[in-house]
Amino acid sequence: MTITLALPSKGRMKDDASAIFERAGMKIVAVGNDRSYRGRVEGWDDVEVAFLSASEISREVGSGAVDFGVTGEDLVREGLADADGRVEFVARLGFGQADVVVAVPEIWYDVDTMADLGDVAADFRARHGRRLAIATKYWRLTQQFFSGSHGIQLYRIVESLGATEGAPASGSADIIVDITSTGSTLRANHLKILSDGVILRSEACLVRARKPAHADDPTVDRIIAAVRGAL
């Protein structure tokens, strides 16, 4: 069976992803010209490479349209309702680290924990006449964390597709859930992370679609062993 491997076609994970496979003895070469969205692996004739964006990769591995992919854990857990049922996290690759966090304005002096935030959310409507608004593009992770893990039900998600950290200052939301790596964007926007507000510590992962046909496919095992051996 031909195995399809999806790699980032652009963005911050592209170069590190190719480098890991090269170290694993799987040199990726583009088919056709450099801008082609298909590739192959030198010496591995039963593997095809598809170059896609990081969020497309989580979707395509989740649906089983590709067999393996390299993408961020955050995108997999945000993009798929039953991530662990649909995909196996085969290896954490040691790059693309970023935390998905809950951050509130620094001047909320009394709010340092999710429990404090729960108290704020409970009083919010009485004080302000509306629910606490959370700006994020991670609505699934936010709901799981707020409603599932912390029992906070009184909030509203404001979908944000960019410049999320600016939402509290602009008035479009009260707090945010977003990704951070160095923390400098949060600091620049006078936001602080709650002490128990790290929802997920994400990094780039090799993920595999859970497919019955993989059980007796030697190429699947070879790919897993090669990548794990390169870490």
Ligand SMILES: Nc1ncnc2c1ncn2[C@@H]1O[C@H](COP(=O)(O)OP(=O)(O)OP(=O)(O)O)[C@@H](O)[C@H]1O
């Ligand atoms: N500082 C950072 N900001 C945002 N994402 C980061 C950061 N550091 C690592 N990442 C990770 O990088 C991945 C997103 O990569 P990138 O932004 O390159 O994707 P993209 O090409 O924009 O994808 P798409 O167009 O599908 O959104 C996510 O898994 C994210 O966790």
Ligand SMILES: O=P(O)(O)OC[C@H]1O[C@H](OP(=O)(O)OP(=O)(O)O)[C@H](O)[C@@H]1O
């Ligand atoms: O903690 P820091 O190191 O400041 O990084 C966090 C910021 O980096 C990302 O934005 P980026 O400008 O890279 O653009 P993107 O949202 O398009 O990925 C992310 O959305 C945060 O805003």
